[in-house]
Amino acid sequence: MNSEEATYLRTCRLDVESPQNLLHVLGTSLEANLDRCAPPGSKFFSVKCTPDVQYSISPPPLETSHLSPVPLRGNSKLLISMSRASQYENDNKLSVRYYGEKKEVLGTARMYLTGFEISLDVDADRDGVVEKNNPNKGSWKWGPDGHGAILLVNCDSERIYAKTPDNEQNSISRVSDLKDMSVMVLRTRGPAKLPQGYKLAMHISQGDAESIRVFRPRSAEVTFLNVVCDYPLVLSSDVLTQEVPYLGGISEMNFYVEGLRFLDKDFDGLISINLSVLEPITAGLPETPIFTDKVMFRVAPWIMTPNTLEPVEVFVCSTSDNYQFLKGMRSLVAKSGYKLKICHEYMNRGDRWMQDELEFGYIDSPHHRFPVVLDSPRDGKLQDFPYKELLGPDFGYVTREPENKNVSSLDSFGNLEVSPPVTVNGRNYPLGRILIGVAFPTATRGRNMTKVVQEFLWAQKVQEPVALFSDWLYVGHIDEFMTFVPAPDRKGFRLLLASPDAAYKLFRSLQSDGHGKAKLFEGLKDEKTVTVDEILNNDGLRAQNNYVQSCIDWNRDVLKRELGLEDDDIIDLPILFKFIQAGNEPVFRAVAYYPDMVNMIVLGKNLGIPKPFGPLVNGCCALEAKMSSLMEGLGLCCYFIDDFASYHKLHGEVHCGSNVLRKMYDFKWWNLDM
Numbered sequence: 215m216n217s218e219e220a221t222y223l224r225t226c227r228l229d230v231e232s233p234q235n236l237l238h239v240l241g242t243s244l245e246a247n248l249d250r251c252a253p254p255g256s257k258f259f260s261v262k263c264t265p266d267v268q269y270s271i272s273p274p275p276l277e278t279s280h281l282s283p284v285p286l287r288g289n290s291k292l293l294i295s296m297s298r299a300s301q302y303e304n305d306n307k308l309s310v311r312y313y314g315e316k317k318e319v320l321g322t323a324r325m326y327l328t329g330f331e332i333s334l335d336v337d338a339d340r341d342g343v344v345e346k347n348n349p350n351k352g353s354w355k356w357g358p359d360g361h362g363a364i365l366l367v368n369c370d371s372e373r374i375y376a377k378t379p380d381n382e383q384n385s386i387s388r389v390s391d392l393k394d395m396s397v398m399v400l401r402t403r404g405p406a407k408l409p410q411g412y413k414l415a416m417h418i419s420q421g422d423a424e425s426i427r428v429f430r431p432r433s434a435e436v437t438f439l440n441v442v443c444d445y446p447l448v449l450s451s452d453v454l455t456q457e458v459p460y461l462g463g464i465s466e467m468n469f470y471v472e473g474l475r476f477l478d479k480d481f482d483g484l485i486s487i488n489l490s491v492l493e494p495i496t497a498g499l500p501e502t503p504i505f506t507d508k509v510m511f512r513v514a515p516w517i518m519t520p521n522t523l524e525p526v527e528v529f530v531c532s533t534s535d536n537y538q539f540l541k542g543m544r545s546l547v548a549k550s551g552y553k554l555k556i557c558h559e560y561m562n563r564g565d566r567w568m569q570d571e572l573e574f575g576y577i578d579s580p581h582h583r584f585p586v587v588l589d590s591p592r593d594g595k596l597q598d599f600p601y602k603e604l605l606g607p608d609f610g611y612v613t614r615e616p617e618n619k620n621v622s623s624l625d626s627f628g629n630l631e632v633s634p635p636v637t638v639n640g641r642n643y644p645l646g647r648i649l650i651g652v653a654f655p656t657a658t659r660g661r662n663m664t665k666v667v668q669e670f671l672w673a674q675k676v677q678e679p680v681a682l683f684s685d686w687l688y689v690g691h692i693d694e695f696m697t698f699v700p701a702p703d704r705k706g707f708r709l710l711l712a713s714p715d716a717a718y719k720l721f722r723s724l725q726s727d728g729h730g731k732a733k734l735f736e737g738l739k740d741e742k743t744v745t746v747d748e749i750l751n752n753d754g755l756r757a758q759n760n761y762v763q764s765c766i767d768w769n770r771d772v773l774k775r776e777l778g779l780e781d782d783d784i785i786d787l788p789i790l791f792k793f794i795q796a797g798n799e800p801v802f803r804a805v806a807y808y809p810d811m812v813n814m815i816v817l818g819k820n821l822g823i824p825k826p827f828g829p830l831v832n833g834c835c836a837l838e839a840k841m842s843s844l845m846e847g848l849g850l851c852c853y854f855i856d857d858f859a860s861y862h863k864l865h866g867e868v869h870c871g872s873n874v875l876r877k878m879y880d881f882k883w884w885n886l887d888m
Contacts, residue, residue, distance in 0.1 A: 230321035258283035331403035336363035369610035411494030417455035515674035542855030565595035570626030586610035628691035638778035651684025713786035714759035732829035813867035
């Protein structure tokens, strides 16, 4: 029973003509109206019961001997309870004797009671153990002093071949699948069998049935070679209520609850499961519930991981023309001590944009946690990779696709990032905040991330999203102008922003030091060089970059406000942009003028940065030197990777062509103060 049911009152009848046989749930009270069944002329009554039965009279009688009959009033009630479970059916008794004016006996109402203890239990205190009858099991509360059980969406696949997510299969195929589910325990104590006609029924609402399924072992939990032998389905969208067996004596029965879907616009994640005791009334008529116990779960949200968390594995594509890029990535990942997973051409079919196809995250509960990949609706030629290569045991999969399949470049996940943990105006975001790029608020023809993905991200709640302006970019991804790197001080990170102003400041400094003739793109095949002087004398380029700087400054202000940042938390990187026509549209949007150094991969203290091919001064690239000086102060090492021909010329960089599976947060999302 939960706290609301601690004072659970059930109305019952007394009958002087025939004895009543009642199943009584311990912890509740029976309430009988004494006057309703009294024989005509009754003026007094007395009560007798066996030792395990307790009663009280309401309103309490005036001081009388307990042996003396009590005056009967029109509102006299008897409250009945029991102190322990019965060993046999009807092994407890209560009787009410009615008397007339002269204390003559007019009749006796007898009640035979079977005491019965029942509780439907979950891990309501979130310690990984299903405790008995937690008073808060029927509700859910956020915070470190909160309560309520947690449910994972069973979106991984125990199958390796012909795999589908486990929540799309009709049965439990392997024992290992059980750990992805939340255990729910039905505990009972009572006689070997219930009185005739009484039943136990588990039930859920039609709405909740879309989000969960419940399984149980038919008998003992028998398995062979990790294959589950018999775990029938108890509740689903097709079965809203089902009788469950009563085992007798002191018994426990495990049920396994499986989440079917993630939080979304139409689903807040809260699920209730009920267990009712049903009483027979008359043959041919349905039973009536005499007691219901309820438990509540919240489905775990999908959580993104920021650059400040430690990497586990790096993912890149191999294509016919990215040898130089792969060489640099292999070296960086090896130096950093992490795994490298290469998606070969038979799978990527020439699609090199690993970042754009997927976003890594995870789901977490007190009993289990595992990574879950969010598959982008962009559906390029890499579209099979997340499902075919990543989905597997303890690696889940989720996607959101618009019904009309109408997606834009902003639906690629280079346009989806997450900040490290931040505090904003006293409010904590210990899991960071999701960042998405959208059109400028006043744009009439702007591109936006598709509505179903945005709704999914907002619904997770624990990393409240922030909208940034990215539609000014040709590709339109926020990773083209921002990223985060770890730092040993302040908030534990720095926000890096692309800055044309910083680039012009650097080039003016080079010019004043006599390096105006230094060339960008020197040594690159089929690429025309350009001098520092030519860049500084190009008024059109300057005007374009003034506009870019204003767009980035807009985002800078949003990020400062929404992430609680100060200017000292931000580092400006010297990066220039240029404008090109967006397809056949009469619209021009920005791309990086030279490899975009902010579009990097962060592997602990090592940064894989697009080699910018900047002006050479005394044999060194001035842009590389500036970048290294900015990062070395944070204890970070810069490794410059040549992605010019295979990524930059295609309007992407190192970050666009890679992805990183990272460790999960130690912080537990349910401890958030919401």
